[in-house]
Amino acid sequence: MEVTIIADVADGSLHPVTAQLVGAASSIGGVPTILCPGGVGASEASSITGVSKVVSVEGACFGAYDVGAWAEALEPLANGELILSSASPSGRELVASIGAMKGIPVMQDVTEVSEGISITRPIYSGKAIEQATVSPPCAISIRANSFDDPGSEGDAEISTVSQSGDIRISVKEALAKASERLDVSEANIVISGGRGMGDPANFEHLYEISEIVGAAVGASRAAVDTWEEISHSMQVGQTGKTVVPSLYIAVGISGAIQHLAGMRTSKYIVAINKDPDAPIFGVADYGIVATWEEALPVLKSELSNLVSN
Amino acid sequence: MTIAVLVKHVPDTTSKISVSNGRVDEASVSKWTISPYDEYALEAALQLKDSGVGSLVAITCGPTRSAKCLTEAAAVGADELIHIIVEEPLDSTQVQALLSAAVSRSEADWVLCGKQAADTNSGSTGPGVARIIGAACVGIVSEVCTEGDDLVATRSTPSGFERVSVQPPCVITFDKGSTELRRPNVRGIMMAKKKEVIVLTPDDLGVSIGSPSVSIDSHSPPPEKPPGQKFEGANSVPTVVGKLRDEANVI
Ligand SMILES: Cc1cc2nc3c(=O)[nH]c(=O)nc-3n(C[C@H](O)[C@H](O)[C@H](O)COP(=O)(O)OP(=O)(O)OC[C@H]3O[C@@H](n4cnc5c(N)ncnc54)[C@H](O)[C@@H]3O)c2cc1C
Ligand SMILES: Nc1ncnc2c1ncn2[C@@H]1O[C@H](COP(=O)(O)O)[C@@H](O)[C@H]1O
DSSP states (O other): OEEEEEOOOTTSSOOTHHHHHHHHHHHTTOEEEEEEETTTTHHHHHTSTTOOEEEEEEOGGGGSOOHHHHHHHHGGGOOSSEEEEESSHHHHHHHHHHHHHHTOOEEEEEOEEETTTEEEEEEGGGTEEEEEEEOSSEEEEEOTTSSOOOOSOOOOEEEEEEOOOOOOOEEEEEEEEOOSSOOTTTOSEEEEEOGGGOSGGGHHHHHHHHHHHTOEEEEOHHHHHHOTTSOGGGBBSTTSBOOOOSEEEEESOOOOHHHHHHHTTSSEEEEEESOTTOGGGGTOSEEEESOHHHHHHHHHHHHHHHHHO | OEEEEEOOEEEOTTSOOOEETTEEOGGGOOOEEEOHHHHHHHHHHHHHHHTTSOEEEEEEEESGGGHHHHHHHHHHTOSEEEEEEOOSOOOHHHHHHHHHHHHHHTTOSEEEEESSOTTTOOOOHHHHHHHHHTOEEEEEEEEEEEETTEEEEEEEETTEEEEEEEOSSEEEEEOOOSSOOOOOOHHHHHHHHHSOEEEEOTTTTTOOOOSOSEEEEEEEOOOOOOOOEEEESGGGHHHHHHHHHHTSOOO
16 A cells, blocks of 8 residues: 655654654555655654655745645645544644545544554543554554654665745744653653642652653643743643653652643553652552652662663 | 534543443443533634624534533523434544534634644544645644734743734634633523523534444453552562562563
């Protein structure tokens, strides 16, 4: 089956999820062509194992972040029976727009794909799992970390095509740069703090630990709402971000259902909370009943030992 | 000008979702409400209305029970209520066709909706409707205001936060904002009960929705995790770190 993969390049470089999309395509015997919006990451994309072609799609529209314009430019090239993107905000908007332009069904945030095409995806923020069948042609966005990266033994041919799209959004003012720190939705390890951290300054402990293991720092909504210093972009949960890291460490977070909605599908969950009855322990693989004041210094030194050995 | 807000009736986020016979059991949901991000869209629409931009039409598509979310919207100030009534479950393509037709019928210049619904968690509808009605789409917005004929939105992008401007027609999908949501007062609630809901069928809208292109095979509860292990005190941290390395293999 012909598969069109739209590379995730929304932040100006090829996002690692792109290789996972190739993994998803290959798992159902698909032959993927990767479209690289704005030509970003084309040579890197061509080295992903299993890719048959790379199309570097150039055009003025890719200079602006107007996903509708990107969709106009990419749609004529998205000829696969299956169109795949990442389930990032831009990836979702791309498949939704391209799906509507082509009049084909769209499934978002898919975690498993098998021939048929059968898909699995979480609904109700992970409180239920949906199994559905959709016949090609269709468009699907895939949740990061759901498929393996097939490696970089490929050497696909790269062609260049110019396309245009109508930019309708104009930027008036940049307000804040995304932090240089790793984003919670991208990290393989996330350490989050809640209201139990007592003071935003105490998040420094979480930052220190995050640096040791290459983690991103997240927060509960109570932390984000209470303290201006804790950015909205860090919020994990129902009205924040959904994260699926290999390891999620919740510190001073009670584990309200809306918080669980954003992190309960993490592979492993560690909770540090002084209240033995905190609901977070209900989803934790490893629960530590202790105050963060006692637990974090030990965690920090244990992790540094581990990393330096 | 007309501002349309798309509101979906969903189980309250604290409700337990249970599955029976391979389907989410809607009958067992204890509380239904407007989907959380739609509430931010509604609040933004009310602010636009308050600033004199135009009147506000709230649109929902769904079974009979979903009329309730229109009444909730009326209680805080929606002027016109449109209920596209369809009892059976619809897929996203069908919902988009119906909502687009209702938006066109109301001649709305601005369409505000949630970035994703609390049940589907998809985020397809806003961009899809924009495409169908030929509108621009600005996603993940936390605030809006008008400047002349333009709408100015604060949005989040992969590179940060920015203020962007866009001309009508446009669809804006909302994220959680920092603004407090208004609560209805008693008078609002009383008025809303009396407010007429315009009920439309797909036929009334001239839309033939056909059959769903996606077939749902089953719903299931999330996989049970093995029960966790719990340890007392900070002196258990080394044990846990050891397990993360040896049992879980995650560090
Ligand atoms: C529509 C809606 C959407 C929502 N969306 C989200 C969302 O996206 N994300 C989210 O997180 N929440 C969300 N919430 C809020 C949610 O209901 C909770 O209020 C919130 O998650 C609580 O945050 P918390 O656990 O940090 O704070 P608290 O509930 O106050 O818990 C603090 C915890 O810290 C512990 N603690 C205190 N001191 C210490 C110490 N010294 N050491 C260790 N532990 C300590 C306490 O035992 C307690 O368990 C939403 C709510 C609603 C209604
Ligand atoms: N049936 C519906 N009725 C009204 N609005 C809807 C409906 N479905 C989706 N929407 C709107 O579109 C947004 C995104 O929905 P979804 O694409 O399902 O994640 C929701 O937050 C609503 O604002």
